[in-house]
Every structure is written in C-alpha cells, then in structure tokens.
Amino acid sequence: MEERGWERGLGDGDAEMVDTAAALQLDQARWDAIVAILPPLVRARAMNGVRTRAFMEAVLWIAVTRQPWGRLPSAWGPWHSIYVRFTRWAQDGIWDEVIASLQSHADIADPLRRLVSDYLLSHHPASVNRRAGPRFTPF
Structure with a gap:
C-alpha cells in the first residue's frame, strides 16, 4: 500500500490536525477528475507518483x-516547497482547471x-489582469 505524507507521522504540534488531514484525502474519483485536466507534463508526473496527490491534499488542507x-x-513535507508549487500553479492558471474539475465537489472546490x-489578488494582481485579457489603462 502506498504511503501518503500525513500517514508517515506527525510532528509534536500536528496531532490535532490528523482528523482534518484524513478527511481531505482525495478519493479515486476526485483524483481521476483532477488528473484528467492537468497539462500533459504535470499529468504524466501525477499518474506515475504519489507526490502530486500529496501536494494536492496539502493545498486542500490549507484551503479548507x-x-x-x-x-x-x-x-x-516542507511547507515552503508546497507553497512555491502552489504559487506556480496559480500563476499558470492550473488551479482554475482543477477547480472546474471539482465543481460537483463544492466542499473542496469553493x-x-x-x-x-x-x-x-494579494500577491500577483498583474497575473490576474493578464489572465483576464488586455485592459486599457489611462495615463
């Protein structure tokens, strides 16, 4: 059986978070829906390892x-590494596709x-504007 990050053991201050982490474990249907919409390179990595799934569950834990x-x-794993990967996906618009694939699961999509x-909105307003399309800004 494959081992997820939260199953390996928790640090001293993490014991109260076990129930929440277990509740956010992605079932196979949700995971398949997410993998199906990922860009090709990310999809290949996700299908051949457990790290992407653990990353996704970590981000969902933060969100919920x-x-x-x-x-x-x-x-x-190191929170900063997960955060950096989260920010890259946000800037690349990958999260928009993930959220769209989870529409029938509002408990985690919202x-x-x-x-x-x-x-x-708080860190990269330029990326939001770029994704929304060109805007005219008066001088």
Whole structure:
C-alpha cells in the first residue's frame, strides 16, 4: 500500500490536525477528475507518483482549514516547497482547471477557489489582469 505524507507521522504540534488531514484525502474519483485536466507534463508526473496527490491534499488542507502555510503538518513535507508549487500553479492558471474539475465537489472546490483568488489578488494582481485579457489603462 502506498504511503501518503500525513500517514508517515506527525510532528509534536500536528496531532490535532490528523482528523482534518484524513478527511481531505482525495478519493479515486476526485483524483481521476483532477488528473484528467492537468497539462500533459504535470499529468504524466501525477499518474506515475504519489507526490502530486500529496501536494494536492496539502493545498486542500490549507484551503479548507484556512490555516497559514507555516502550520501545514510537517508530514506533507516542507511547507515552503508546497507553497512555491502552489504559487506556480496559480500563476499558470492550473488551479482554475482543477477547480472546474471539482465543481460537483463544492466542499473542496469553493475553499480552493477562495485560496487561489486571495493569493492572486494579494500577491500577483498583474497575473490576474493578464489572465483576464488586455485592459486599457489611462495615463
């Protein structure tokens, strides 16, 4: 049986987060829906390893619990690495596709949409404008 990051053990301060982490474990139907829409290179990596699935579950944990990134349970790996990958996906528009694939699962789609939107609006307003199309800005 493959081992997910949260199953390897938790740090001292992470014990109260076990129930939430287990609840956010992606079932096969949700995972298949996500993998189907990923860009080809990301999809190939996701189908051949468990790291992308663990990354996705870590981001969902942040989205649903609304905890700061630094509170991410250490079993998923370094929070900063997960955050950096999250930001790349946000800037590339990958999260939009993931959210669209999860529309029938509002329990995770809505918090994820909020997390991505909050990130883009607060950290990269230019990327939001670029994705929305060109705008005329008066001098």
